[in-house]
Amino acid sequence: MTMPLGxxxxxxxxxxxxxxxxxxxxxxxxxxxxxxxxxxxxxxxSKRLGExxxxxxxxxxxxxxxxxxxxxxxxxxxxxxxxxxxxxxxxIADRQTAPQLLRFGTEKQKRDLLPAIAAGELFVAxxxxxxxxxxxxxxxxxxxxxxxxxWVVDGTKLWSSHAQHCHLLVALVRTSPRGEDRHKxxxxxxxxxxxxxxxxxxxxxxxxxxxxxxxxxSSVFVPDAMVLGREGEGWAQVGAELAFERSGPERFLSxxxxxxxxxxxxxxxPEADRRExxxxxxxxxxxxxxxxxxxxxxxxxxxxxxxxxxxxxxGTLLERDLVEVSRRLMVDSPWRSERxxxxxxxxxxxxxxxTLRGGTNEVLRTIIARAWAR
Amino acid sequence: MTTFGPPELRDVLEDLFPLPDNGVQDGDFDDAAWSRVTNxxxxxxxxxxxxxxxxxxxxxxxxxxxxxxxxxxxIPLVETSLGRGICATLGRDxxxxxxxxxxxxxxxxxxxxxxxxxxxxxxxxxxMVVAAPAEGAGATADVLLVDLATAAIDPAxxxxxxxxxxxxxxxxxxxWLGRLxxxxxxxxxxxxxxxxxxxxxxxxxxxxxxYAQSRExxxxxxxxxxxxxxxxxxxxxxxxxTLGITRRAVDELVTGDDEARRVLIAEAAxxxxxxxxxxxxxxxxxxxxxxxxxxxxxxxLSTRRLLAWRKEYGTNPGDAAAFGRRVVSSGLDALWNLMTxxxxxxxxxxxxGTSI
Numbered sequence: 032m033t034m035p036l037g038x039x040x041x042x043x044x045x046x047x048x049x050x051x052x053x054x055x056x057x058x059x060x061x062x063x064x065x066x067x068x069x070x071x072x073x074x075x076x077s078k079r080l081g082e083x084x085x086x087x088x089x090x091x092x093x094x095x096x097x098x099x100x101x102x103x104x105x106x107x108x109x110x111x112x113x114x115x116x117x118x119x120x121x122x123i124a125d126r127q128t129a130p131q132l133l134r135f136g137t138e139k140q141k142r143d144l145l146p147a148i149a150a151g152e153l154f155v156a157x158x159x160x161x162x163x164x165x166x167x168x169x170x171x172x173x174x175x176x177x178x179x180x181x182w183v184v185d186g187t188k189l190w191s192s193h194a195q196h197c198h199l200l201v202a203l204v205r206t207s208p209r210g211e212d213r214h215k216x217x218x219x220x221x222x223x224x225x226x227x228x229x230x231x232x233x234x235x236x237x238x239x240x241x242x243x244x245x246x247x248x249s250s251v252f253v254p255d256a257m258v259l260g261r262e263g264e265g266w267a268q269v270g271a272e273l274a275f276e277r278s279g280p281e282r283f284l285s286x287x288x289x290x291x292x293x294x295x296x297x298x299x300x301p302e303a304d305r306r307e308x309x310x311x312x313x314x315x316x317x318x319x320x321x322x323x324x325x326x327x328x329x330x331x332x333x334x335x336x337x338x339x340x341x342x343x344x345x346g347t348l349l350e351r352d353l354v355e356v357s358r359r360l361m362v363d364s365p366w367r368s369e370r371x372x373x374x375x376x377x378x379x380x381x382x383x384x385x386t387l388r389g390g391t392n393e394v395l396r397t398i399i400a401r402a403w404a405r
Numbered sequence: 406m407t408t409f410g411p412p413e414l415r416d417v418l419e420d421l422f423p424l425p426d427n428g429v430q431d432g433d434f435d436d437a438a439w440s441r442v443t444n445x446x447x448x449x450x451x452x453x454x455x456x457x458x459x460x461x462x463x464x465x466x467x468x469x470x471x472x473x474x475x476x477x478x479x480i481p482l483v484e485t486s487l488g489r490g491i492c493a494t495l496g497r498d499x500x501x502x503x504x505x506x507x508x509x510x511x512x513x514x515x516x517x518x519x520x521x522x523x524x525x526x527x528x529x530x531x532x533m534v535v536a537a538p539a540e541g542a543g544a545t546a547d548v549l550l551v552d553l554a555t556a557a558i559d560p561a562x563x564x565x566x567x568x569x570x571x572x573x574x575x576x577x578x579x580x581w582l583g584r585l586x587x588x589x590x591x592x593x594x595x596x597x598x599x600x601x602x603x604x605x606x607x608x609x610x611x612x613x614x615x616y617a618q619s620r621e622x623x624x625x626x627x628x629x630x631x632x633x634x635x636x637x638x639x640x641x642x643x644x645x646x647t648l649g650i651t652r653r654a655v656d657e658l659v660t661g662d663d664e665a666r667r668v669l670i671a672e673a674a675x676x677x678x679x680x681x682x683x684x685x686x687x688x689x690x691x692x693x694x695x696x697x698x699x700x701x702x703x704x705x706l707s708t709r710r711l712l713a714w715r716k717e718y719g720t721n722p723g724d725a726a727a728f729g730r731r732v733v734s735s736g737l738d739a740l741w742n743l744m745t746x747x748x749x750x751x752x753x754x755x756x757x758g759t760s761i
Contacts, residue, residue, distance in 0.1 A: 038747035045745065106745075113741060287737075294737040302726055309729030313676035316744050317650035324649070338645075345642045360733075393631060400634035403641050404614050 036102050044103055048110040051083060055116075063115035063288040065378040068281045069388070070240060071117030072193045077151035080111075080118075086125050087149025089330075090133065095146025101330040105323060109280040115288030119193055124148045124155035126279065127272045128201055131219075135260030135268055140221065144199075156194035156224065158202030158246060159269070162187055166391045169213045169266065173204045173248065175220060181254040182206070182220065187247050194244035195231045200224050202248075203265050217265035221257040228252070238380045270336070276389050278325040278339035283318050283346030285385060286353045289378045292371040293357035296364035307356045311349060318346055337402030340395040347385040347392060354378045408652060409600075410461075410468025418472035421445065424608070425477060425703045433568050434529055435479040439503075442473075442480060451490025452499050458489070462659050463593065466490075467600050467651075474604025477706035479567065481505055481526035483597045488534035491548060491590075495583040500550060502531035507572075508594050509537035513547065520573040523717070527570030528558045535579070536590045546587040549579045564713040565706075588664070592671035596658060599651045599671075599678040602714050606647055606681060608707035609689040610640040616693055627692065639688035643681035650674045653748065661749040669731070669743055676725045682711040 055061035055076075064071055080086050088104040090096020111118060129148050132141055147153035164170045173186025184204055194200065200222040207216035224231065228251040233241035260268045297304065322342050325335045358375055361367050386392045410418075421441055442448050450466045452458020459465070466486055473482050481503060488504035507521050513535075524533065533551040540547075551574055559571035617628040617637055627633045654674040657667045686708050690697050697704040732740050 036747075038749070041747040109745065291737045294733055297733050300733075305729030305733060306726040307729070308732055309676055309725035309727065310680055312732050312740060313650070313673040313725065313728060314646060314680065316670070316673045317646035317677045319744060320649045320653055321645060341638070341642055341645060344638065345646070393635075396634045396638045397631065399641060400614075400617075400628060400637040403610075403637070404618055404628055 036100055041102070041106060044106050045110055047083075048085070048107050052110065052114045052116065055079075056114075061114070061116055063291075063374075064117065065115060065287075065289050065374055066285045066381050066384075067115045067288075068112055068118040068122050068285070069192060069384070070119060070238075070242065070377075070381065072119040072196055073117035074120045074151075074154070074196070076117050077121040077154075079151070080121070081149060081151030085111075086121055086151050087129055087145065090129055090145050090149055094133075094141050095149045096129075097149070102323070102327050105280065105326045109284065109319075112280050112284040113287045120154050120196070121148070121151050122281075123157050123192070123197075123201075124153060124199075127157070127275050128155045128199075130275055131201070131259065131268065131272050134271065135219075137256070139256060140259070144221075153199065154193070154197040155199045155201055156191040156197040156244070156246075158188040158191055158194075158200045158222070160188070160190045162189050162245075166394050168203070168269075169217070171203060171205065171217070173202065175204045175206045175218065175253065177206075178252070181252055182258070184220065184222065184248045184251040184253055187245060189234075189245050190243050191246055192243055194224065194246055195233050195241070197224055200229075200246060201259065203269055206262055206265075214266040216263055217269075218262045219259040219265045219268055220253045221259050222248075222251060222253055223257075226251050226253075236381075236384070238377065238384075271334075273390070274325070274329055274335045274339040276339075277343040277395070278322055278329070278335060279342075280319065280322055282343045282389075283315060283322070283350055285350050285381075286357065286378050289357045289371070289374040290353055292368070292374060293360040296366045296368075296371065297360040298364070298366075300360060300363065304356070304359050307352075308360065311353055311356050314345075314349055315353075318342065318349065322346070337399055340390070340398045340402075343389060344392045344395040344399065351382050351385055354382050408648060409471055409655065410465045414465060414468050415472075417445075418468060421447065421469075422472045422476035422478050424475070425706060428699070428701050428703045428705050430477075430479060430706070433479055433562070433566060434526070438473075438478050439480045442469075442482060448482065448485045449489055449499070451486055452493045456493055456499055458493065458499070463596075464655055464659050466597075467655050470597060470600045471604040471607070474601040474710070475607045475707075477605070477608060477703075477710060481529065483601065484525050484530075487593065487597065488532070491534050491536070491585065492550065492582060494585065495548060497550070497582045500532045500534075503529050505530035505533045506594070507533060507535045508590060509535060512538045512540040513549075514540070517576050518573060519551070519576055519579060520571065522561075522571040523563075523569045524572045526568045527553070527556075527572040528560055528568055533572065534582075536585065536587070538587055539584055542584065544587050545584040546590055548582045548585055550582050551579045554578075563717070565709040567710075567713065588668050592654075592668055593658060595675045596651060596654045596671050598714055598717055599647065599654065599674045602678040602682050602711065603644070603648050603651055605707045605710040605714065606640070606644040606685050609685050609704065609711065610644045612697075612704050612707065613637055613640050613689045613692040616697075633692060636688040636692050640685045640692075643685040643688075647674070647678045647681040650677050656748060656750040659750070663746070666743050666746060669740075672724075672728050672731075676728050679715040679725070682715040686711045 084097045085107045087096040088099040092098050161171045175182035175184045202220050206218040228249045230247040232245045234243040236242045449458040450461040454460035484506040485504040488506045489499050535549045536546040539545045557573040563569045620627045651674045654670045
């Protein structure tokens with residue numbers, strides 16, 4: 032267990048990030064936007080974060096990282112998220128691929144991939160769901176068949192965010208036939224998205240963005256060296272990453288840029304709006320404390336899947352509410368701006384994604400209820 | 406299990422406040438529990454050791470308050486502890502017996518008779534500590550000790566049948582003890598009420614979880630139904646959120662050095678507790694069906710307290726609109742700055758696992 036980071040050190044990191052954000056906004060390199068961590072892919076912004084040592088923060092220095100604590104990473108990320116920075120390019124790589132590589136990767140994989148992730152030069156797409164599987168991930172049908180020196184993959188992955196701009200796909204595939212226990216026989220493969228046989232087609236969301244991609248794989252060869260972790264253990268490996276995926280501040284800060292504008296405009300307004308805002312902000316404060324705590328605890332290796340699910344379930348419902356709270360705060364404001372209008376429209380039409388991605392909330396609730404019932 | 410106080414205290418508290426088997430409670434004051442509390446010195450947690458107290462802080466008291474509230478114990482633990490603690494803080498004699506506490510919203514003026522309504526356990530109290538905004542003294546409160554020996558008591562109860570009496574006394578029976586910062590008293594009282602709500606949330610949540618696993622309907626356990634899982638998650642989330650933010654509010658009161666942040670997080674905890682109380686109230690009853698809607702079932706002990714307590718204490722207990730107005734007047738970034746300040750008590754164990 033590392034020593035807890037002192038208040039002064041925490042404040043110092045926060046101030047550095049805030050100064051960077053202010054400079055980026057001043058230079059028009061950052062235009063605050065809702066859902067920036069998922070919606071906005073900006074490779075050059077990610078590269079600049081890498082230059083500031085704010086990517087791969089928890090990766091050890093020998094793999095090109097910065098050996099910082101989970102709490103330090105949490106602080107940097109929550110400031111970037113609250114500012115509405117475009118983080119989608121590196122998000123998957125930094126959030127889940129890096130911890131997975133550190134835990135399950137071979138020495139060569141770590142040396143080859145982690146430095147590029149920390150530099151903001153290697154972008155990863157998550158290849159989990161499929162056209163026929165949705166939230167029931169274990170029903171996936173993409174297969175990898177053993178051949179000399181590796182595997183041949185056939186199948187289709189869907190809902191992989193920004194795969195058309197990424198370099199690497201971390202795919203969960205079936206490496207041995209489905210038996211009694213359908214969670215067995217799944218493996219994770221690191222697949223170069225430029226491999227022969229890969230075909231990536233963007234899927235346009237109702238928000239009008241080519242956000243997702245469908246990835247068709249036809250006899251794609253994956254060398255043995257690119258199996259992540261142990262063959263057949265993919266399900267457990269994916270499960271281990273879920274706490275990282277679900278507990279972070281991106282699950283409740285997606286609409287902060289809109290809320291900031293709305294609060295600034297709400298000098299006049301009915302009492303009911305203030306009540307809703309007060310309720311939401313008290314909940315947000317409480318949830319942020321839980322998230323900070325889980326992210327700190329994760330460093331000790333303690334499994335936090337259930338509390339992570341709680342954070343995502345409640346956080347995404349809360350940010351959905353915050354869109355409407357914002358709308359009401361600004362609806363009659365004389366200072367309502369075109370910029371605020373754009374933020375609102377994007378947040379409104381994007382909000383269904385909040386409670387869908389990373390495991391639909393219905394699935395999460397089953398996990399939460401069963402965990403606390405034990 | 407609670408997440409407050411030193412670990413060695415927690416086991417003791419579980420024995421001190423056993424959970425009720427059913428909803429039947431005889432009378433509105435639990436003499437046996439009060440004897441256990443006073444014999445163990447748990448009513449003197451905030452009193453320094455050289456004054457025969459436990460020399461504890463609000464964190465230790467928090468542990469006792471949550472445990473007592475979780476068991477729906479009918480005792481004036483919060484009021485007596487706070488009353489004794491305030492007297493000790495002012496360097497005055499610590500009153501003995503049952504002490505109640507009253508936070509007045511307006512200064513007491515020059516009336517010859519003083520009347521207070523909604524006084525917790527007024528009919529059982531020997532003395533009452535009153536804090537009221539001091540006239541012409543800015544943000545401070547006058548603190549008075551009122552002898553209740555000759556008080557006129559008009560008995561009343563709250564939604565949970567707890568004594569909330571109207572107490573009328575002659576001005577002469579009140580003695581002035583000194584002055585304390587009013588905001589601080591409001592924050593302490595409000596956080597203590599949020600802690601009580603945490604206890605009732607834990608009680609209602611745990612009953613819901615165990616009932617959902619023991620009850621079968623349509624050939625399945627209730628917990629196997631997705632709709633029931635959703636209700637359980639509401640009770641779980643309400644409890645976790647309120648425990649978490651109230652925990653931090655306690656930390657700020659014990660070790661924090663920023664008055665503005667202390668006031669604000671106490672308010673936020675109150676707003677959170679108030680919302681959570683209502684959410685958990687409805688969800689827990691929906692899980693239990695008609696069985697939980699009886700006096701006989703223990704659920705009503707927790708849930709009626711949730712309803713009652715969400716309206717009590719503080720000057721504006723859990724006033725979400727007031728909190729919202731603060732956010733608007735200061736701007737979102739000012740709130741964000743306060744929210745993201747590091748814990749004044751780094752490295753302390755959080756709610757992790759222990760409240761599961």
